[in-house]
Amino acid sequence: MVLVSAVRDYINRMLQDISGMKVLLLDSYTVSVVSVAYSQSELLQKEVFLVELIGSKSKESMSHLKAVFFLRPTTENIQYLRRQLASPRFAEYHLFFSNILNDTQIHILADSDEQEVVKQVQEFYADFVAIDPYHFTLNVQSNHIYMLPVVMDPSSLQNYCDCVVDGIAAVFLALKRRPVIRYQRTSDVAKRIAQETANLMYQKETGLFDFRRAEISPLLLVVDRRDDPITPLLNQWTYQAMVHELIGIQDNKVDLRSIGKISKDQQEVVLSSEQDVFFKSNMYENFGDLGMNIKRMVDEFQQVAKSNQNIQTIEDMAKFVDNYPEYRKMQGNVSKHVTMVTEMSKIVEERKLMLVSQTEQDLACNGGQVATFEAVTNFLNDESVSDIDCLRLVMLYALRFEKENPLQIMQLFNKLSSRSSKYKPGLVQFLLKQAGVDKRTGDLYGNRDLLNIARNMARGLKGIENVYTQHQPLLFQTMENLTKGRLRDVDYPFVGNHFQQGRPQDVVIFVVGGTTYEEARAVALQNATNSGIRFILGGSVVLNSKRFLKDLEEAQRIVRSSTNAI
Template sequence: MVMVTTVRDYINRMLQDISGMKVLILDSHTVSIVSVVYSQSELLQKEVFLVELVDSISMSKEPMSHLKAVYFLRPTSENIQLMRRQLATPRFGEYHLFFSNMLKDTQLHNLADSDEHEVVQQVQEFYADFVAVDPYHFTFNIASNHMYMLPAVVDPSGLQHLCDRVVDGIAAIFLALKRRPIIRYSRTSDIAKRIAQEALKLMYQQESGLFDFRRSEVSPLLLIVDRRGDPVTPLLNQWTYQAMVHELIGIKDNKVDLRNIGKSSKDQQEVVLSSEQDAFFKANMYENFGDIGMNIKKMVDDFQQVAKSNQNIQTIEDMAKFVDNYPEYRKMHGNVSKHVTLVTEMSRIVEERKLMLVSQTEQELACNGGQGAAFEAVTNLLNNENVSDIDRLRLVMLYALRYEKESPVQLMQLFNKLASRSPKYKPGLVQFLLKQAGVDRRTGDLYGNRDLLNYALNMARGLKGVENVYTQHQPLLSQTMESIVKGRLRDVDYPYVGNHFQQARPQDVIIFIVGGTTYEEARSVSLQNATNSGIRFILGGSAVLNSKRFLKDLEEAQRITRTTSNVI
């Protein structure tokens, strides 16, 4: 299943069977779901002349009986209440209600009771309760993402809310797939185990009829893992295009906010970075930063050739041809200036923060041994006036994760140095990270120390040299996928839930990371799928992380933990 196509198909079905002028009404979640796969111009082609948020519709009293209202909402109790109020005093001629997940019988009855004016034409469940960032990458955009780090006793209702949202989203994925999975989870993660058990209960007991598709193929595998199993990946600087844009500028729902970048023009305050809508981005999203610069130069040269030929308008025919091609010309112009702006801004940040220097040490910490040299390199960077506070913090965290058991004295020296050099540094944050994601809390073999084969591969890679020192790191997810392909994912590390076991090699594997995914991991999934191993991998998570978001979640979890322990 390609995630983007699935959501687009649902939206197509939603809009094309309703003729005439329409208003599309969304909530704060479904607006993200729709916006990443459907453009404004495509909505216009489907005769959608207005897009509104469901809570703002409640505030307006103006009747619009000439419009047909198409609602696409998550089936939350808040949305049902809003719908009931809006149906009591209808503003539109017709109401077509679509929900992104399973409706409860009571919710359906409540809606029916509220439809006294009989304006509701249909109510359907369309299982698109996820944001399809890329064909093999989805997210749930959970705002309270830090909850996964908290013990259940700290905020039981908050943790339950996180679990419910993840289980609902996962259920929608498999209802869209029309499959019921075999479920495994990361042994050392309580939250992964809890989600796995609740997903099993929903799919095999509470809604077993809905998930009984009676298909004979091998069941897909759902593997639920914890971000704390690999805290290194979200802490590293990135050097491939999509991941780097998110790390240095930020991507939200495939959009990049350029308002704070001086040279961006008025029509480029916010730009779209979508592999579905931008051919250049699709071809270059996983390329190294050095190659991107060369490829953008070629795109600029190509555009200049087109611009030059357009300037040479001498006849009526030339003019007509130019007018015909004008939308393409404008699109090409917009694309060129967008990518030039992004690369120029990232180059400025790299230079300002001396990221090539910082990143070389980060990669050494993530990929190679040598504790003495690492301590010296990190100390030198902490003393470097050009290194920013956040980069100093990440370096000490990466060192601590790598050498937490080997050098407590030197680790303490780095803590003290960090506190003295970075006034914004929150005391104890590195120690909190070790408590959350230290070696005793991790399932996988993050540094290839336990598995002799991994150790040998790392040695071979080191001897042979890596094509690019800045992209030598491989996320733990790569190793996990390789284990699945080879049938070597250990039951002791990733147990099954219930009495449902994988009898044969799965053809589809959904790996869900509680705590969030990274674009580096999405790249690994795409590259793995390109090898045609016979298994298709899909990656999902509670949020899409960069180092800033990961550290923010860590700080919030630390703050709540401290507050709770003080109260106790």
């Protein structure tokens, strides 16, 4: 519970020492930070009367209330507070910032507080969204920027890097640790972020990061999404990852309004391992086992519902009233999970995803060229298979066999283009330029390194428990190499003169370009092995195939328009 606990601790400290009725004011980013870590009912228990987004049109004076602001230290937010303090709406202002304030910002706030309503200004380093105990995201808006060459849009790239560096810094400030830093050698953006993070921690803010030194420093490893383009392109078959792939999760919330007739309280539901016991125990289960577990949950609920119908005495009635909140919660939980699984089953059937996914897994894990070419061709000829599924299959084939048979790849390109005009401009070719074999550091298919070849053979001999979940992300191999001290310095160099003495006990792996829930699952399973290393996974966003393709399209559009301009 390391990351969620850190954020909850900050929120507790913000709210508990301020007595009386309060208003909590958040910006568009910190509302995500708070919502994933703290429930509405918990805020009410802390006497938070109202939660308001800054910038909303509300100008009503609330001079009887105390205002708790939790904001990012951006120029826009400082200017907003400056205007607020010139004409205060609240009795008291308690200002908390999610990251480091600079001297200029502190002076602006001090000069603006002419009516002396500001009671405190503090930095509480929760500038990241802790979606799970060992998984965080920074929800970077223009995530495609990491794919662009530096010369194309230097200011946007700098803003992107600043945002990532600030988020990483906040994670280590919350953990009260200063790491040694390594990065993926083949990625310019990973190198830049690693160097700027090191500069912040060891030069600019060295005093802030001067925590009591552990015998072995934690490790920050910065890698690039393009080193493993396979994982975000695959269909998923474990619960959390599958919901994100087929419906979508944003800040642990699932929007179900598009499903059709659904009760108002089920239109947006929370999927949190901290707030939902059933989800916590099933989030990494495969779809088949999940179905049986949901049936068991429905059966248990029916038993409870039946017992509640047998109210015959005053004592029975009193017992029912006492247990009613728990009963309502159980009813909502059952309804939520049944609705999602029913919807996902419908999508799987409509899009023939079980057939599609078998070929995806063959391309990702086994690589029989003749059989997979025939299978992908058949899908392209089948009009009942969706365009996006055909696109992903061609991408997976191209990534797997780009050096082996260019003629077959070109045949698939032509078939894809004739099938859907949307993909004529060469999105697959753009992906190969971004994340082809010449650009990658890791052994993505486990066929370069003798050790990886042997491991894959051993897995094949043992058999795969589930054909749909046989794929392992490259991150799994990276964690294994770190655990066994085999991550090569030449591929993942250290920044500056800060080398690792001994095996680290804490490792934060940050993926520029975004993480996936399949990778989060790999981290959770690795942590459960008690290897002596605790891994934390973070990224600029949380990807599904739709978001990965959207980022790819946006980057391609900018590159093409820039090339045409020349």
